[in-house]
Amino acid sequence: MIISPADIPLAMCIIPDHEILESLKGGILKIDPYSPEGLTPNGYDVRVSEVRLAGSDQTLKEGVVAVPPMSMFYVSTMERVELPDDMAAQLWARTSWIRKGFLVGLGKVDAGFHGTLTFTVFNASSVPVEVPIGSRFVQIVFERMHSKVSMTYEKRSGNYQNQSGITLGPSKKP
16 A cells, blocks of 8 residues: 555644744743743743742742752742644753752643743752742743644633642632
């Protein structure tokens, strides 16, 4: 059997900078607040909005946070993202933070997700590391899917849909 190119489904692909801008201008993708400095050739760098050290109830939203060595902490983004039904995203730690000793728990952002993002981070270094509020922290890499999903994140589980700020547990559903 001979397969023609028309028989092969379109593959998922990473969205380049100019298509990210087009998607933002057309309202297909939303990043709020958007900063032109965050745009990368194949993604967007989200910034630190707040930090909370593990075991603390205090959430820091301004200045610089000194993260002790060998400690876990949480970060939320300034940016709220809204993905359409045919777009997912990967999250990647910026290498400048990895070089300082941070290990970042990251994953995928599902199609249809709306909200800020929360990351779990571990300072594996032997020294305190300073994290300025507002600094670029994680790159979000958008992926176009070859078709819309049959059920968006919100409809499938939606545990963190519309989250704002550091969110450690799923939202309570009615």
